Amino acid sequence: MTTFEPGELGQSKADLAETLRTLRRRGRRTQVWLARCVNMSQTKISNIEGGKITPSLVDVELILSALDASPALAARITSLARTANTQWQDVWSQRRTGLEKKQNELAGFERSSTEC
Numbered sequence: 642m643t644t645f646e647p648g649e650l651g652q653s654k655a656d657l658a659e660t661l662r663t664l665r666r667r668g669r670r671t672q673v674w675l676a677r678c679v680n681m682s683q684t685k686i687s688n689i690e691g692g693k694i695t696p697s698l699v700d701v702e703l704i705l706s707a708l709d710a711s712p713a714l715a716a717r718i719t720s721l722a723r724t725a726n727t728q729w730q731d732v733w734s735q736r737r738t739g740l741e742k743k744q745n746e747l748a749g750f751e752r753s754s755t756e757c
Contacts (some may be wrong), residue, residue, distance in 0.1 A: 654725040658692035660718055661704060665690070668708050678707040695725050 665675055672690070681700070688694045690703075696704070696747040701722040705715045 652658070654695050655692045657701075657718070657725045658690050660721065661696075661701070662690040662709050664714075664718070665704075665709060670708065675704065675707055679703040698722055698726065718756065725742050 665672070672683050672686045675681075676686045679686075679700070681703075685694070689700065698719065700737045701719060702715075705718060710718065
């Protein structure tokens with residue numbers, strides 16, 4: 642059974658990536674082995690562990706199951722995955738709706754305005 646100190650689990654995509662990589666390494670498993678077990682490519686596992694992509698909750702559950710994570714640890718990592726997915730979705734959601742463009746337009750108006 643693998644255990645982590647409370648401070649090892651943070652609240653970001655990078656922390657999720659590091660936690661999953663550490664869990665796999667502590668289990669003395671390779672990315673190739675894990676990829677085969679969860680029916681993903683080794684490249685996807687590498688990208689997840691490197692923080693290049695945010696794994697879905699299903700991906701995280703498959704990885705945790707393959708690595709035989711304890712229920713308590715799995716619950717904490719799944720919670721971390723939810724946070725990482727929510728943060729990621731919020732950024733992309735804002736970009737899709739044009740919020741960033743509107744904010745830049747307003748900043749431009751603010752810079753060009755003068756007091757009367």
